[in-house]
Amino acid sequence: MKIINVILSGGVGSRLWPLSRKSKPKQYLGIFQGQSLFQKTAARNASFCDEIIIVGNKNNYELSRKDLSSAGLTKYREIIEAMPRNTAAAIAFAAFDTQAEDILLVTPSDHLIEDQENYASCIERAITLAKEGNIVTFGLVPTKPETGFGYIEFEKETVISFREKPDTETAKEFVSSGRFLWNSGMFCFGAGVFLEELKNFEPEVYEKSWLAYQGMQDGFLPTEESAAIPSISVDYAVMERSRKIKVVSSAFQWSDMGSFESIYDYFQLQGYPVDEEGNMTIGTDLFTAFVGLKNCMFIQTEDAHLILQKEAAQDVKKIYERLEKENNSLT
Numbered sequence: 001m002k003i004i005n006v007i008l009s010g011g012v013g014s015r016l017w018p019l020s021r022k023s024k025p026k027q028y029l030g031i032f033q034g035q036s037l038f039q040k041t042a043a044r045n046a047s048f049c050d051e052i053i054i055v056g057n058k059n060n061y062e063l064s065r066k067d068l069s070s071a072g073l074t075k076y077r078e079i080i081e082a083m084p085r086n087t088a089a090a091i092a093f094a095a096f097d098t099q100a101e102d103i104l105l106v107t108p109s110d111h112l113i114e115d116q117e118n119y120a121s122c123i124e125r126a127i128t129l130a131k132e133g134n135i136v137t138f139g140l141v142p143t144k145p146e147t148g149f150g151y152i153e154f155e156k157e158t159v160i161s162f163r164e165k166p167d168t169e170t171a172k173e174f175v176s177s178g179r180f181l182w183n184s185g186m187f188c189f190g191a192g193v194f195l196e197e198l199k200n201f202e203p204e205v206y207e208k209s210w211l212a213y214q215g216m217q218d219g220f221l222p223t224e225e226s227a228a229i230p231s232i233s234v235d236y237a238v239m240e241r242s243r244k245i246k247v248v249s250s251a252f253q254w255s256d257m258g259s260f261e262s263i264y265d266y267f268q269l270q271g272y273p274v275d276e277e278g279n280m281t282i283g284t285d286l287f288t289a290f291v292g293l294k295n296c297m298f299i300q301t302e303d304a305h306l307i308l309q310k311e312a313a314q315d316v317k318k319i320y321e322r323l324e325k326e327n328n329s330l331t
Contacts, residue, residue, distance in 0.1 A: 001099070001101045001102055001103065002049075002050040002051055002098070002099070002102045002103070003048060003049045003050050003051075003102075003103045003105060003127060004049055004050065004051045004052070004053055004094075004098055004102055004103070004104050004105065004191075005042070005045040005046075005048070005049040005051070005052050005053070005105045005107060006053045006055060006091065006094040006104050006105065006106045006107070007038070007041055007042060007045075007052065007053070007054050007055070007107055007108075007109050008055050008087060008090055008091075008106065008107070008108050008109060009027055009038060009054055009055065009056040009057075009060060009064055009109040010055065010056055010057045010060070010081060010084055010090065011025060011026075011027065011108070011109075011110060012025050012026075012320075013025045013026030013027065013110060013258075014316070014317045014320035014321070015258055015259045015260070015313065015314065015316045015317045015320075016029075016257075016258075016259070016260065016263065016316070017304075017306070017316055017317075017319060017320040017323075017330075017331070018299060018301045018303070018304035018305075018306055018330065019031075019282070019283070019299060019301065021330075021331060022059060022331055023059075024063065025060060025063075025110075026110055026257065027041075027108075027109040027110040028060070028063045028064075028067060032112065032266070033270070035071075036067050037109060037110045037111065037112060037257060038063075038064065038067045038109045038110070039067045039068075039070065039071045040112065040113075041107055041108075041109050041110075041111065042067075042068060042071060042073050042076075043071055043073070044113060044116070044119070045105060045107060045123075046073065047120075048105065048120070048123050048124075048127075049105060051075070051076070051077065052073065052075070052076040052077070053076065053077045053078075053079060053094045053097060053098070054068075054076055054077070054078050054079070055079045055081065055090045055091075055093055055094055056078070056079075056080055056081065057080065057081045057082075057083070057084060058080055058081065058082060058220070061078060061080045061219075064078070065078075077097065077219070078219040079093045079094060079097060079216070079219060079221065080219050080220045080221060081093075081221050081226065082212075082220070082221050082222060082223040082226040082227075083223070083226055083227065084231070085209075085226060085229045085230075085231050086231040086232055086233050086234075087233050087234040087235075088198065088202060088205050088209075088232045088233060088234045088236075088237035088238065089205060089208075089209045089212075089229045089230075089231075089232075090234075091104070091106055091187075091194065091234055092194075092195065092198055092205065092206065092209040092210075092213075093209060093212075093213055093216075093221070094106075094191075095191040095192075095194050095195050096195070096209070096210060096213045097213070098191045099191065099192075100190065100191055100192030100195075101190060101191075101192065102190070102191045103127055103130045103131065103188065103189070103190055103191075104187075104188065104189060104190070104191050104194065105123065105126070105127070105186075105187075105188050106186065106187040106188070106189075107186050108185050108186070108256070110256065110257055110258075111184075111185075111186075111254065111255065111256050111257065112254070112255045112256075112257050112266065113252060113253065113254050114252065114253040114254075115252040115253045118250075118251060118252040119250075119252040122138060122248050122250045122252065123188075125248050126138065126188035126248045127188060129157070129188070129246050129248070130188045130189050130190055130193075131190070133190065133193055133244065134189070134193075134244050134245070134246040135187065135189040135193060135194065135197065135238065135239070135242055135244045135245050135246070136187060136188040136189060136245075136246050136247070136248060137152065137159070137183070137184070137186070137187055137239060137245065137246075137247050137248075138184045138186040138187070138188075138247070138248050138250050139152040139154060139181025139182065139183065139184065139247045139248070139249055139250060140181055140182040140184050140250050140251075140254050141181060141182075141249060141250065141251045142174070142175045142180065142181065142182050144175070145168060145171035145172040145174070145175045146171060146182065147165055147166060147167060147168055147171050147314075148165060148258060148259065148314055149165060149182045149183060149256075150162060150163060150164055150165055150182075150183035150235070151163040151166065151171075151174050151180045151181065151182060151183060152180065152181045152182075152183050152247055153179055153180055154179065154180070154181055154247050154249065155179070157246045157247055157248065157249075158246070158247070159245045159246065159247050160179075162183065162235065162239065162240045163180070181247065181249060181250075183235070184250070184254065184256075185256070187234070187239075193244065194238065197238045197241075197242045197244065198237060198238055201237060201238060201241050201242070202230070202232060202237045202238075204230055205229060205230050205232055205237060208225070208228045208229040208230070209229055211225050211228075212225035212226045212228075212229060259313035259314055259316070260297055260299070260308060260310065260313040260316060261310050261311070261313035261314075262313075263282075264280055264297060264310050264313075267280065267282075268280075275290060277290060277293065277294045277295070278294055278295040278296075278310075279293055279294070279295065279296045279297070279298070280296075280297050280298075281297075281298045281300075282297065282298070282299045282300070283299055283300035283301055284298075284300040295309060295310040295311065296308065296309055296310065297310060297313075303330060304330055306319075
């Protein structure tokens with residue numbers, strides 16, 4: 001039996017446009033103390049795991065290889081998707097590529113996690129529960145009423161329910177009750193246990209993913225077979241329906257770096273300059289003045305500018321979606 005870190009690296013990070021693009025998604029941006037989130041993820045889990053499997057896509061696998069090489073990590077396997085088919089299929093590919101008794105620690109590639117000692121303790125508990133046949137999710141102890149995350153209702157290690165992203169008032173109720181955790185998108189389970197549950201709840205995803213996996217050549221999945229796989233998240237396919245779910249309540253410092261609000265808070269903690277009204281400039285050394293504005297951000301790249309109120313950071317995705325609909329090269 002091996003402990004294997006499955007790193008999911010197929011996301012685009014549309015809420016961090018224009019820094020994050022299809023050509024270089026947020027997990028590969030080297031703006032976190034000189035490292036990328038992808039590098040930090042691989043290095044963070046190396047001490048717990050015997051192997052690494054990277055599940056990415058044909059647009060970013062070279063970025064993954066470059067980051068791993070720069071981090072001195074040479075022992076890994078790749079599964080390169082022909083097209084995005086969501087997380088249920090992505091995890092299934094990794095499970096097919098391992099032994100049934102292997103324990104998979106499934107982590108997104110774009111999370112920033114600090115407090116390694118606390119993190120290690122949570123990982124060890126999750127592995128223990130996974131060895132007992134459970135499917136484990138990590139729930140983060142909320143620090144504020146966050147509307148950008150899903151929530152897990154829990155009692156000790158038992159999951160009572162999963163909740164979608166709430167409105168502000170509902171988020172406040174969740175946090176004040178003490179009965180809810182943020183859904184981190186991190187999981188731990190036996191490969192065989194996961195596949196058994198996926199086959200039970202979503203047989204078409206299981207079967208179509210298996211057909212695509214069988215056609216894999218040199219790590220690359222085939223296009224035609226991949227297109228037939230239903231695009232379903234692992235949360236809907238398995239986590240919200242299985243009776244084998246356990247949750248590890250986790251208090252380590254965590255951020256999914258999913259918005260410029262997260263970037264702002266992180267940079268500020270690192271001593272990045274802000275003016276007296278809380279305004280921040282990213283991407284340029286040119287003198288930039290904010291007049292009559294508070295808590296705003298100015299982001300500059302070679303081909304785009306973004307000006308936003310920090311509190312409206314979640315709405316950046318709408319700009320990306322509009323540009324994508326227009327087939328604009330700025331995506």
